[in-house]
Amino acid sequence: MDSRITARALSVALGGWRTREPAYEALADGIRLLCLDNRLAPRTTLPAERELAAALGLSRATIAAAYRSLRGTGHVESLRGSGTVTLPLGRRAFARSHVADDDIDLQQASPAAWPGLAGVISEVAQDAAALVARAGYDVVGNPALRAAIADRYTARGIPTAPDEVIVTTGAQSAIHLLAATLVRRGERVLIETPTYPHAAEALRGAGARLVGVPVDTATGWDLDRAVQAFERTRPVAAYLMPTFQNPTGRSMTALDQDVVLHAAARAGTVLIIDETTAELDIETTAGGAREVAAFRDPHAEVIHIGSLGKTVWGGLRVGWIRADADVIRRLVAARAPRDLGTPEFEQQVATRLLARMPEILAQRSDLLRVGRDALVRGLHAHLPEWGVPAPAGGVALWAELDAPLSSALVMAVRAEGLYLSPGARFAVDGGHDRRLRLPFTAPPEQLRRAVEILADAWPRVRSAAPTAVTEFVDAVI
């Protein structure tokens, strides 16, 4: 289906696009980046030149020149009667967007598989005959796996029975299923900004109007804004990552959690708590993973999402939802049209993995600590002008650049074989152009090389920017 983007929405998505001269090339770069990371889907009609010129405060000739540049690189085509339309990445553009073997891809924050996984897979394969004797279609989840998941919640202080658990195809399908089931078109959903972009996309896809609540690496959640947003907009749901939030790495304090739980209870908002990264505690070593807070209140409706995607391996595609049995029944009923269940084999593997979580989490903690420390040390040494937090857990750090040129930097390092997502990718309604998410899930030698590439490109990107950009930023830092 073809879609269009309004001039206002495009100008929000572009954020601080004015990263170099001439302006039309900077604008074309901004639109190219939106195409490359899929924030502008193929076959999206761009705004008419006059409308975009008005929204961005530019001349129509500048917009025409930007569209011409985009036509030249195969990113759009202009058709009489249908305007300027983005194209699926052509062969040339695709070759450039395709990550080669010796490139460094930090667009996803996904650690290598837990080293014991191959052994567990082999064990399960020994029982293949018994496995294939099962019916196969299972939209609720394997009973032993649901029981094991329920037991882990109970151990954390959230008493849970197996019928309060549904197994999903990763946390992403859990988010999608909840969005499709709980949200009706036009309803408001509260969400952190920055946030995990595919959650925002799933909620928007269900028709939600997103209400962003800021989270900052230094100061955490803006709770005044959150409480006001609950009171004023009475959101149907709130999607939050209270422990090792992606991308900031921040965790809510017990007091923060209380404030959110009470505000949600008063507003009648369902809290969707995504704990995909919550067990990735870097500071606690050797099997002593810190307990993840329960995030519960007798007066608030709370739904938890979990996954083995980051703790074990993204390729396993096993996640789950914990909710009241009534909600689980609604989810099961809604699931079939889009997905007939999680594969049996992976569920068997997951059941065995859950019995080994202390050992698995200790390995993750070591792996992520090595990555985080290599990244933080490299950034301090080579880019001392950046603000570099050292999160206590999670998968990434949310660096603060000394100019709002995150997108320009991402474009520049792409040419050097380093793939990253700009800060704006994690924004809910624009902004974060001074931020760059840097996952520390890759091996340390790759992270050190990534820092060298960034440090080499940054002075060039900064000096190519119009002085108004860097001066303004220097003034507000």
Ligand SMILES: Cc1ncc(COP(=O)(O)O)c(C=O)c1O
């Ligand atoms: C916060 C968060 N939720 C959900 C997901 C998706 O997880 P899964 O691989 O289990 O679908 C991710 C993956 O990056 C994530 O960071």
